[in-house]
Amino acid sequence: MAGLEGVEQPRQRGGSAAARWVPGTEDERAVKAEELYGNPADGEVCLPSLPESAATARRLTQSVVLRHWGLSPQIAEHAVLLVSELVGNAVRHTGARIFGLRMLRRRGWIRIEVRDPSRGLPCLMPVHELDTSGRGLFLVDKLSDRWGVDLLPRGKTTWFEMRVADRP
Numbered sequence: 033m034a035g036l037e038g039v040e041q042p043r044q045r046g047g048s049a050a051a052r053w054v055p056g057t058e059d060e061r062a063v064k065a066e067e068l069y070g071n072p073a074d075g076e077v078c079l080p081s082l083p084e085s086a087a088t089a090r091r092l093t094q095s096v097v098l099r100h101w102g103l104s105p106q107i108a109e110h111a112v113l114l115v116s117e118l119v120g121n122a123v124r125h126t127g128a129r130i131f132g133l134r135m136l137r138r139r140g141w142i143r144i145e146v147r148d149p150s151r152g153l154p155c156l157m158p159v160h161e162l163d164t165s166g167r168g169l170f171l172v173d174k175l176s177d178r179w180g181v182d183l184l185p186r187g188k189t190t191w192f193e194m195r196v197a198d199r200p
Contacts, residue, residue, distance in 0.1 A: 062095035073100055076134040076147065081123050089119045089133050093144065096135050101142070103196055110175045110194065111144060117168035118146040118190050126150035132189075141177075142194050149187040 065088050070077040073096045079085040093115045097108040115133070122131040132147035159170040172179050176192035 059095065059099070062091040062099075065091045066095065071100070072096060072133045072135040073137065076132040076145075078130045078132050079119075081126070081128045081131050081148075083123055085123065085131075086116050086119045089115050089146075092133065093135065097142070101137055101196075103142070107142070107194060107196055111142065114172050114175055114192050115144050115146070117171055118144075118192070121154055121168055121190070122146050122148040125152065125154075137196075140195060140198055142196055143191055144193075145189045145191040147184070147187060147189045151183060151186075151188055153181055153183075153188070154190055 069079060069088065069092070072092050077092070079088055090112045093112050094108050097103050097111050098105065119131065119133070122128065126148045128148045128150060132145075134145045134147070136143040136145070154169055156169045156173055169179075172192050175194075177195050179190075179192040182189045182191070
């Protein structure tokens, strides 16, 4: 699975029951990341605008989706991939020193936001089969149910939303 370095993926065991989160080495890293930066489901966390912050954002996203919200591994896989794309764009294209990550959940939906101080709008470009870059927003467009950009007085928030099944 792309973006989840060294994480053993839970397997479906017959029937239609969703696989559950299983603690491991990556979870320890996620706990350390939460201790250092905070939980993005409790409020926006600020991360340094460095390439290695993408790994931290992925760990935080996976931890919230699987551990805190108890959602499926497939939702976590998609959310982690998409947050990695948005963080990559914020790091590469904005010149910012920091960016913000926030995760929200409401009945039937999750929303993940990446805020940066640039007012430059991201652009969904056509993607061709042999392209080696420029697929980030294409993936966001294909794997999320909705996405967009909210301009702020100082910067913007790029976000995506995904439908999720609420468990009784």
